[in-house]
Amino acid sequence: MAESIRIEHAAHHDDHHGPHHGHDEMTFSEKFIFPLDHKMIAMQYMFTGMFMAVIGGFFAYVFRMQIAFPGMDVPFFGQVTPAAYNSLVTNHGTIMIFWVAMPVLIAAFGNYLIPLMIGADDMVFPRINRLSYQIFLLSAIIILAAFFVEGGAFGGAWTAYPPLSTKSEYSLTPLGSTFWITAVALEFVAFLLGGINFITTAMNSRAPGMKMWDIPMVVWMIVIASILFMLSVGPLLAGGIMMLFDQNLGTAFFDPDRGGDPILWQHLFWFFGHPEVYVVLLPAVGIVAEIITVFSRKKLFGYKTVLYTAIGTGVLSFTVWAHHQFIAGIDPRMANVFTVTTLLISVPIAEMMFVYIATLYGGSITLSTPMLWALSFIFEFLIGGITGIFLGASGNDIYMHDTYFVLAHFHYTFYPIAIIGTYAGFTFWFPKMFGKMMNDTLGKIHFWLTIIPFNTIFLPLFVLGAAGHHRRIFDYRNFPELDYPWMWDLQHLATYSLIVMLLAQIIFFYNVITSWLSGPPAGKNPWSSNTLEWTTTSPPPHGNWPEGLPTCYRGPYEYSHPDRKSSDYWPQNEPA
């Protein structure tokens, strides 16, 4: 009797100090509101991110309507004032990067995939994990709350250059600016906590037998991204606090009238801001690697090559930040150095894209919905990559800087990353997450109705940018040379395409809900995939492998191996 009480007590003890192991008696709030389970925290991040994406998409709809039809009453919004326009543009950018790309690609996929793909029962620090989401949620509430305070939300662009962002007599949003920087700083804290967890878990909790080169690429990519984030965010977090002090405590770090330097903020911002692109890029690249290998039944072409190019890109990304500042008043000689480093990035990125294309060579390609997303990532990101060369070349950037060309370029990188990468990963792991298959026909309709309008939004903007349209202008009729009819035709095309694309997302949500409720059961491994997450039930229970954690015997991409006669895949946990 005493023995059994002690055991029960021990189990209870474990309950409070670590991840649960096969306990079913959790209350609703333990399971869904304050969970410690990495999969539930991943879902919290995923759906918070998707909710924020809907808001960011709505903002885009409102300001694109104002751009294409200046002065109109935008349905579901009304008149767009210059102040409203600026705050919508600003918060569209901020939300899409910090509250959509980051939580979905790093936090949601990181949380969901890392323990499952390395064969662990949970994250190393489940409580830090939960705290990370709670701080993130708080930051999301703050960024949205800014729209309801006096003066409205901050409207000085997502880059928040001072003095506009630090002096309320210039920005006219005394509270909005403070809310903005507070939310961004809190969001960084949340992802620092998450990053600690991802790196530690991937390094320490791998299944027995899983060597460094057996780790699935997406796990590597999220780990490298977390390291990049942790190395780059410090300066900006410090900068954010300096900005908060400048706004509210009368310091003058960025105030030129009192000895400060507004350019300092730009350095702090972009020292983080450029690695940040790769922080969200790498997880998407990892997701694509998992998908193209499964759906072409091929080994990843050059596992170490991909890994080294990712590390190379990451290291180089710390040396290119001033290409955002060529004409910002920095010493002009500096531009030469940053032009060289920026163009050098084309080498590892091109290699990475070639390796992915080479992976398709000799495969047996099935164009399922996740595969369509993964392939479109490669194609669209190529366009994003090559248009970056135009802007990295300092001489050309003199003309292109802050035009729609820049805007179209980074949407051709961030859209494949944040939207295409997310849909690729979500449709690929949906059977694992919810135990049901998604409807493939609806998935394909959604794919084409998203990818075609995406291109017809942003290809016209390249042309407008080259024709001199600069960014963040709420009414182009003020500029006679930007007021030609053909320019308006392109603006209309972009706006109509955006509306089609946004409406198409209804198909996605409909597909998710109906498949979740009544889709065909997925089974453990619907895609005949090798990696460890497909060896447990769908969805995996608390603790992931209740009957014992798996052992790893080989790398993750042994598809169509000549020694394997029985099938064209060779799960990582199957003994030789």
Next chain:
Amino acid sequence: MILNSLVPAGSTYAADIDQLFDVITLLVGIPFLIACYLFFSFILRFRAKGGRKSMYITGTEHQYIKWIHWAHIPILTFDVIIVVMAVNVWYDVKQNLPEASATVRVIAQQWAWTFVHPGPDNVIDTADDITTVNELHVATNTLYHYKLEARDVLHNFSVPVFRLKQDAIPGRVITGWFEPTITGEYDIQCAEICGIGHALMPARIFIESSEQHAAWVETNSPIAVASIAAN
């Protein structure tokens, strides 16, 4: 070729930037088209068929990896060409400051431009300076220095026909140059977000022939204006 079909090239260095743009288009376009060709042909050629097993390629075999390594040669060569051209143009426009025959002062504030032109004495900061709001008058084939200031927040002095952009920073005077080559009336934009009126600070640049410009200076100099008023 591409840019000047969209926006006229109106300064001595505009043609260089246009040429740089064309060269980059060519040098990134070729690898892009090759990559697209391979990408789509692989997808079409290697579609799943019953009974056919995928090839097993690790990506370390020399016969395959050489294609990836070989591709670095053209990419690096193209990078070098682009860097050399870009730095050349950059040096000419931003680092180099040729001798000027006139100087204008450009002052940005929320949300207007003030331009200070030299008067008949062609020297700035003298009593006969001509100050205008949202109108810059310059003469063709004259090399100008601009002295760019901001009174409150960051702005950006952008003249698309010149292919010129420069941020204006409060507390600093930034000097640069341009030499107009065509006459006409064109946009000046503010290309750095500067608050709610960012879209409401368009200005115009009037590029005149030397004779027209001299006449404009004559009629608008404060001394001329004062004498007209006195009469």
